[in-house]
Amino acid sequence: MSRYDEEAKYDRPKRRTRPRTKDRPSYDDAVIGFVTTRDRGRYTCWVGDRQVTAMKARQLGRTGVIVGDQVKLDGNATGDEGTLARIVEVVPRTTLLRRSADDDDPVERPLVANADQLVIVVAVANPEPRTGLIDRFLVAAYDAGMRPLLCLTKTDLADPTPLLDIYRPLGVESVATQQGGDLDALREQLDDRTSVLVGHSGVGKSTLVNGLIEGANRAIGVVNDVTGRGRHTSTNTVVLRLPEGGWIIDTPGIRSFGLAHVEPDKLINAFPDLADITVDCPRGCTHTELAPDCALDEAVAAGRADADRVTSFRRLLASREGREQKDAEPTT
Numbered sequence: 001m002s003r004y005d006e007e008a009k010y011d012r013p014k015r016r017t018r019p020r021t022k023d024r025p026s027y028d029d030a031v032i033g034f035v036t037t038r039d040r041g042r043y044t045c046w047v048g049d050r051q052v053t054a055m056k057a058r059q060l061g062r063t064g065v066i067v068g069d070q071v072k073l074d075g076n077a078t079g080d081e082g083t084l085a086r087i088v089e090v091v092p093r094t095t096l097l098r099r100s101a102d103d104d105d106p107v108e109r110p111l112v113a114n115a116d117q118l119v120i121v122v123a124v125a126n127p128e129p130r131t132g133l134i135d136r137f138l139v140a141a142y143d144a145g146m147r148p149l150l151c152l153t154k155t156d157l158a159d160p161t162p163l164l165d166i167y168r169p170l171g172v173e174s175v176a177t178q179q180g181g182d183l184d185a186l187r188e189q190l191d192d193r194t195s196v197l198v199g200h201s202g203v204g205k206s207t208l209v210n211g212l213i214e215g216a217n218r219a220i221g222v223v224n225d226v227t228g229r230g231r232h233t234s235t236n237t238v239v240l241r242l243p244e245g246g247w248i249i250d251t252p253g254i255r256s257f258g259l260a261h262v263e264p265d266k267l268i269n270a271f272p273d274l275a276d277i278t279v280d281c282p283r284g285c286t287h288t289e290l291a292p293d294c295a296l297d298e299a300v301a302a303g304r305a306d307a308d309r310v311t312s313f314r315r316l317l318a319s320r321e322g323r324e325q326k327d328a329e330p331t332t
C-alpha cells in the first residue's frame with residue numbers, strides 16, 4: 001500500500017450505511033444493578049441477591065454514576081470471583097440529593113440517587129447541635145423531593161425537647177434515639193424506604209446503622225472531648241439492606257452543605273399550605289420577611305397562617321441563601 005493510499009484510508013472513511021447510533025447494541029434486555037458503593041472507579045452493584053463488581057463503560061464518558069443509581073450492566077454480571085461487569089447506562093433517577101459548591105469544595109456534587117428519605121442525624125449534645133446545618137439539610141431534602149426525618153441521637157446526654165420544638169412548626173417527622181436503646185420508632189420510619197443518613201461527623205450515624213443491621217460492622221469513631229469534633233470515621237457512602245425491607249445509606253460526616261442550586265419556588269412547593277397563600281403575592285415576590293406585600297404576612301395577620309410556621313419557612317429560605325452558613329460551619 002502506497003503512502004497515498006494509507007492516508008486516503010483515514011481521510012475518506014467508508015461511508016456508513018446506517019446512522020451511528022444504530023450500530024450500538026440496544027441494552028433493553030440488560031441486567032439491572034443497584035449501585036451500593038464505589039471504590040476508586042469500581043462500583044459494587046446488587047443484582048437480585050448477587051453482588052457484582054462493575055466499571056463504567058467507555059461510552060458513558062463523563063456521565064456520573066453514584067450510589068443509589070440503577071444501572072444497566074453488560075458483560076459478565078455473574079458476580080463470580082474475579083469477574084467485572086460494565087455499566088453501559090444509568091436509568092433516569094427519581095430523586096437526586098446534591099450539594100453545590102462551597103468554600104471547601106468548588107465542585108457541585110451529586111451525592112445519592114433514587115433515595116426517598118433524608119434522615120438528618122443530629123446529636124442533642126457532643127457535638128452540639130447546629131440548627132443552621134439542620135435547616136440546610138431540610139432545604140436539600142425538599143429540593144431533592146425527599147421526605148425529611150429528624151433523628152435526634154445521644155438523648156442519654158440531653159433532653160431533645162428544645163430541638164424538637166424548633167422543628168415542630170415545619171411538621172418534620174422526628175425520632176429520638178440513644179446508643180443501646182430501642183430503635184423500633186426509627187425502624188418504623190425506615191420501613192420499605194430508601195433512606196440516607198446525613199449529619200456532622202460524630203453524631204452517631206454509623207452507630208445507628210450497626211444497631212439496625214446485625215453484622216453491618218460500620219466503623220465507629222470517637223468525638224474529641226475538648227473540641228467536640230468527630231473524627232470523620234466513615235469515608236465512603238455505603239448502601240445496606242435493612243432486614244425488615246428497605247435500604248439505608250450511611251454517608252461520611254460533612255461540615256457544610258452548599259445550596260446554591262436550590263430555587264425558592266421549589267422550596268415553597270414543599271409546603272402546599274403556604275404555596276396556596278403565595279399565589280396572591282406580587283410578581284417576583286421572594287417571600288422573605290423583607291419582601292413588600294408578601295401574602296404570607298397578610299395571612300398571618302388575618303389568622304389564616306401560623307406565624308411560627310411562616311417564620312420557620314423563612315428561616316429555611318434564608319439558610320438557602322447562605323445567611324445561616326456561619327452556624328453550619330465546620331466542626332472539624
Ligand SMILES: Nc1nc2c(ncn2[C@@H]2O[C@H](COP(=O)(O)OP(=O)(O)OP(=O)(O)O)[C@@H](O)[C@H]2O)c(=O)[nH]1
Pocket residue numbers: 153154155156157177178179199200201202203204205206207208219220221222223230231232233234235251252253254
Ligand atoms: N452518649 C452517646 N454516645 C453515642 C451515641 N451514639 C453514638 N455515640 C458515640 O458517638 C461517637 C461517634 O459515633 P459514630 O457512629 O462513629 O458517628 P458518625 O456520625 O458515623 O461519624 P462519622 O463517620 O465521622 O461521620 C462514638 O464514640 C459513639 O459511641 C448515643 O446515643 N449516646
Ligand SMILES: [Mg+2]
Pocket residue numbers: 205206207219233234251252253
Ligand atoms: Mg460514620
